[in-house]
Amino acid sequence: MYFEITNKYRELTIWSIVFLLLLSLPVRFYFLEKYQSETAIKKSVSISERSMDILARRGKITDRNGEILAQDIPSYEIGLEISKFSFNPEEISKISTLLDIELRKLKNRISKQGKKYLILKRNASVEAFLKIKNQKIGGIVGYKKYTRAYPKGAAFSQIVGVVNTYDNSGIQGIELSLDSLLTGTNGKKKYLRTRKNKTIKSFIENPSHGEDIRLTLDADLQSEAYDILAKTVDYHNANSGSMVVIEPKSHEILAMSNYPSFDPNDRKNIVTGTLENKASTDLFEPGSTVKPIIVAAVLQSDNSIEDELINTSPGYIDYEGFITKDFKDYGTQNLSQIISNSSNVGMVKLCDKVEAEIIINGFYKMGFGKYMNEIFISTREGYLPPVNKLSKRDKVSLCYGYGLQTTLLELVSSYSILYSKGKSKPLSLVFSSASEENEQIISPELSSEEYEQIISPELSSKMEKMLTAVVDEGTGRRAKVKGIKISGKTGTVKKIGNLGYDEQSLNALFVGQASLGQKNLIVGVIIRDSQDNGNGGGDVAAPSFANFINKIH
């Protein structure tokens, strides 16, 4: 029992079956593409592609004249592939001498079980690698890399900073704060290999090297400042010292040195505390150095007191239960003399009449307590007490520099207002980089309107005169340099110890300007905790200022 179907339908059946089968193939392709492709490509890459990083060079850091402060130099990581090594004692001793590794240590490391690869030297020079390579010792391999070098050494350590030896990323200073700009993107060399391990093709993705950074620093000034600090700190047996040099017109930082420092090329012996840029992070009470600043702030708000004479006799004053002393009895003095002699009594009497708000606002306007985020290194803003909690006594203390805190950088920044016709502008440390998109972040190019007029130009020149008097006939006499117009202000401040003010531990300060022909320089010096040969601003800081100007002019 079967039913007959005609030829026509039988043919139709065959047609349909065959074409359905053919049609199933593209459908299969679709599913293949959708579900297998990813696995397949992964597998393919894992078996036939090899890739090697092409290291990107980290950007250079230079000073304003293009002198290199930090740069990548090619080096080699020299390693040993244990499986290819002969363990020949002769070869071991060759490695030991060529790479300067103790023979006993080397033997120990090589004979350790279970290691496939041994790093012999992380940062070998190109020459050193070529030397050992020419010995044709089996298993010796070298991987090209970059090592960061700091040709200018310790004088720049805290500003330029350092990188991690492991991956060359910044961990301090400009190296850290501008790490994203300095770091390039590694390229890749990809190899496509046959099953028999021959390279068919290689593709190169070029690395994009990091950007170069140009600092406003002047390498010569920076090194000089460092030398002066070193001599001063050693001579006075001080704890440490910092110096900041800026150019008042452009507000560019030309030097910012700290002593003691560390050698960025050899970091085995870094002493804690030398890493930080104390010029911008170390807070201290500014003492007498704020006197011209507060006088300027007061005069700006009320110039009626300009010609006032203040009787400072008998050389001390009991104000609100605390006694404030002068060095000696200066008698009746005008404002310039108060500053010149650094009379605390004069300042107390002057500020007694001024409202607390004017004083605090004056400090703030002159740059105290403001965060200097434009400077791309770690900085701390100073401390100003809040107005509403200020007692009368606190108020007058502020006027001779106690009860507030600042950094050397902030202090110098504040003096730059006095020295640049009363205009304020953030200090800068970095010139705009080559890349346009980053330009604005790095160096806010302020147009003239962006200068903020803090005190009047007239007042500014009056203040300058007062500061000249300090050097000519006041406490800053030792800052004098023959033939150069010098002005400035000293400060000697008790440091806060564990039990309040420590009479034996002083900060010696001098901030001033030297007019060197076309160029003026504002220099701030702090020498902390001098023990021998004097300890005050006049006999420690002012001479080092003079030494510095003498050296560079």
Added chain:
Amino acid sequence: MRETLKQSKLQRIIFGEFYRDLKFSDFDLGIFVSVTFLSLLGIIMVTSVTIPLTDGSLSMAFNHIFKLVLGAFVGLIVFRFSLEIWKTIDIGLILFSFFLLILVFIPFVGFEANGASRWIRFFGFSFQPSELMKFALIVYISSYCYRRMTEFKEKWLGFWKPVLVVVLAIALVLFEPDLGSSVVIFLISLTIMFIAGAPLKQMSIILFMGLMVFVSMIILVPWRMQRILSFVDPWSAYGESGYQLSQALIAFSRGDLFGVGLGESLQKYHYLPDAQTDFIFAIIAEELGLIFCVLLISIYGYLIFKSFSLGRNSRMLNKFFESYISYGIGVCIAFHVFINVGVSSGMLPTKGLTLPFISFGGTNLMLMFALIALLFRINLELKESSKIEGKVMSG
């Protein structure tokens, strides 16, 4: 009404005796163009694949071109015989095929490669008799069904006689072993018998038996089972039986829609075994992309459509022998393509079968050209007879 014999000498030498010179239009243009396209693609792809295998030399590529020429020559010989002659020599042809198929197992004549004895060698040439068997069976079964149409349809013995021949052929091919070719032979025979009006009851018995044999061949032979399992998940058997398929899938994936570019295949660098023969489609997919692959399958589809149409037209003119042969040729090409592409794309378990006109391998090229020559001959004769009978062909 027949024109007087006017045929140039050259034509007589090339095409055999006709009453007139053959014109280009006497050959089916569609078939001609698609076969030419496929053959040229074959030359390009074989060249691309074999350069890495021969370390840059073109020796295998030239070998392939030589075999194409040889194939075309075989085609020309086949074309010379009129269909009347094929009708009469079918039994001789099948006996000759059996003879060669047995030779495979004779030492010194037949030889073994990769654990299979599929080849015989003479005068330095190797030859695969199973390919001849495909041709012979198409001719034989078509002829048998035509000659003994009523007996075949109605008598029990009339049906089982050709089946016995097929079973014998399949048994021999399976014994080589060459499961792929046996499947193709089985399907060709089945199709022709079905078209020729075989009783459905018997047909289903055969189909069932065939399936049983197929399944038992897989279950009984361990490495086949392995292949089946690794076909389901090639990645888990990557290091062993799944390796070839995995590499083929990688080729497909690398190629994506538009291919990595001609000559740019990675898989041909010793990753994909048999890249020039059974797995050449994977390399095509890699170099030219899946869109091109679909186009390629459409061209095969067109060729198959052409031969099926010829079968249909022949049947309408009551030329049943020609009709059966045409269908046989169509499915022969179709199953070769389907199984080859299906295998290399991982839709079917791994079977060694060539891609018609493209794969490296002489015997299969000869078979394909012989089949195409038959189609040309059928087309020509059909045209002539419809002219004579004054009928207008309708498609």
